[in-house]
Amino acid sequence: MEVAMVVDASVLRGSRVKQATYVWLMGLTANKGLCTYCNASPSTTLDHEDPVADNGADIWWNFLPACKPCNDWKRNRTPVEWLIDQKLHRAQPTVGFDTRRMPLLMFHGFEARTERVRREIRESGRRDWFRHHYGQARHKNKAEMLEHLDSCRKELSGYPHLPWSTPNVRTWAADVCARHICCGWRHPQARSVEAVILTDDQYSAFLKLAFAKGMSGGDFTAMLIRRALEREP
Numbered sequence: 001m002e003v004a005m006v007v008d009a010s011v012l013r014g015s016r017v018k019q020a021t022y023v024w025l026m027g028l029t030a031n032k033g034l035c036t037y038c039n040a041s042p043s044t045t046l047d048h049e050d051p052v053a054d055n056g057a058d059i060w061w062n063f064l065p066a067c068k069p070c071n072d073w074k075r076n077r078t079p080v081e082w083l084i085d086q087k088l089h090r091a092q093p094t095v096g097f098d099t100r101r102m103p104l105l106m107f108h109g110f111e112a113r114t115e116r117v118r119r120e121i122r123e124s125g126r127r128d129w130f131r132h133h134y135g136q137a138r139h140k141n142k143a144e145m146l147e148h149l150d151s152c153r154k155e156l157s158g159y160p161h162l163p164w165s166t167p168n169v170r171t172w173a174a175d176v177c178a179r180h181i182c183c184g185w186r187h188p189q190a191r192s193v194e195a196v197i198l199t200d201d202q203y204s205a206f207l208k209l210a211f212a213k214g215m216s217g218g219d220f221t222a223m224l225i226r227r228a229l230e231r232e233p
Contacts (some may be wrong), residue, residue, distance in 0.1 A: 019046065024145050025152045026130035027063045027121065033153065036117045038075065038106045041067035044146075049118070051076040061122055064114065073099070081096075081113045086110075107157040112135045129164035132177035158207075160214045181216050193221055 025044045033210075035043045036141040043065030051055030052078040066074070074082050086107060088097040100112075120126065134152065139145040156162075159181055169187035177183045182191060198206065210220035 007227070009134075011057050011059055013052075014057050016052060020059075020135070021139050021145060021148055022130045022134035023060050024064070024139075025134050025137075026127055027060070028065050028149055029067050029119045029152060029156065031113075031117045034065040034115055035070050036064045037066055037070040037079070037110070038103075039109075039113060040092050040105070041069070044068055045071045047071045047074060049114075050078055063115055063121060079110070083110055100175055123164070125164040126162075129177060129179065129182075132161045132175070133182070158211075160216070181182060184216070193225075 024046065028043050031043065033040070033042055035041045036047070045066050045068050046063040047066040047070075048056045048058065049062050049064050052058055052187070056062055064079070077085065082098075086097045087100050088095070089101060093101065132153075137148050139148060161181055163179045163182040166179040166182075169180050169184050169190075170178055172178055172186070175187075178186045180187075185192075206220070207217055210217050213220065215223070
């Protein structure tokens, strides 16, 4: 019987555990939601960069988003090993280094793309944002996880900037998000404007205009108010 190896209490190797919903979301939204390897199909799986079969760690920093066909094709290889097999396969296609030849668009830039997505996955501010906003989310099965993913993608598409790239509005002792674009209401001077009556079309146009200017709806409202006050005698 094979026994999973544990390096420390938090990093399990050689075996798999159910990953938290926010880990799935931060993984599958990386690389603009596309597979790391082919860079064309939507990512639907979290591939272990160092395979679990070779004692790879079952933890977020060992994940790369992938479509299922690429994940299956990679098999129990690291991306580097897969790329080496592809180079050998191109030189000696009849020897059987790999099952088939990668398309040129997939082959070129493969190594640099993998490194870029790896850095994105390991960015601490990004990881904290997903944990803060989706740490309480739960899924029982793949279908429920995909529902969370759809909601998450819609939320991210509504921001003019990646929320974790915006500054914190204040320092908190509590472990909560304070990013300007999404949680700016935590700022000590944050104010709310109530009972603004607009038609659905007007409100939609307002949000689109704010987005085009690279601002949140709240920031755009504040700018308009400040401009109006500056014009007053």
